[in-house]
Amino acid sequence: MLKIYGVDLSSPANKVRMTANALGIEYEYIRISIKEGENRTEEYLKMHPAGKVPVIQDDEFILFESDAIIKYLAAKSRSPLYPSGQKQRALIDQWMDFVSIHIGGAMGRVVFNRVFASFAGVPVDERSVRGGMKFLNRFLPVVDRQLSKGMYLAGERFSLADIGLLATIDPAEVAEVDLTSYTHLAQWREGLAEKDFYTRCHASYGEALKKLMAGR
Secondary structure (H helix, E strand, O other): OEEEEEOOOOHHHHHHHHHHHHHOOOEEEEEOOOOOOHHHOHHHHHHOOOOOOOEEEEOOEEEEOHHHHHHHHHHHOOOOOOOOOHHHHHHHHHHHHHHHHHHHHHHHHHHHHHHHHHHHOOOOOHHHHHHHHHHHHHHHHHHHHHHOOOOEOOEOOOOHHHHHHHHHHOOOOOOOOOOOOOHHHHHHHHHHOOOHHHHOOOOOHHHHHHHHHHOO
């Protein structure tokens, strides 16, 4: 059975779980405790030399980096989430890269400082927050405009690009990133967050955070 190593509040790990759910793949979800240093053990570092999540183990095959993982899973399943046509895949890759590089990096800076810095016992880097918000204010309108053209990010069909964007902006509320002005993005998100592939991961990112805080 496929094994997914992750952390409940890791957007990249949740991206992989959502994709596996959408593909109907059975998997064992293995929570890695960063606090306990499980990501720094010799065994784990053999799977991911940087000690990050997510990682998958598919029989003897080990793979890390969330975008590589979800492309692998979809291609293996021959799923229309990542169709075989060269141009279709190129468009999906385009938006996946855009989201990961321009939105994911910025969201990560904001989320870390506004949510996780206190857990890590490090001071908030306000300069990093301002930089992250500057990028989000620049690039979120791009995906909002793209979604004004149709139901999905990379064309007429639901694809890996949509799952990637959904997982990336999932922490918006807890990170105090207001998405309400992005009408098309907000409507798109609301619809997808009701789907089984998402709810099997969690009810919401905020609920997952509450569970973590309750268990501290």
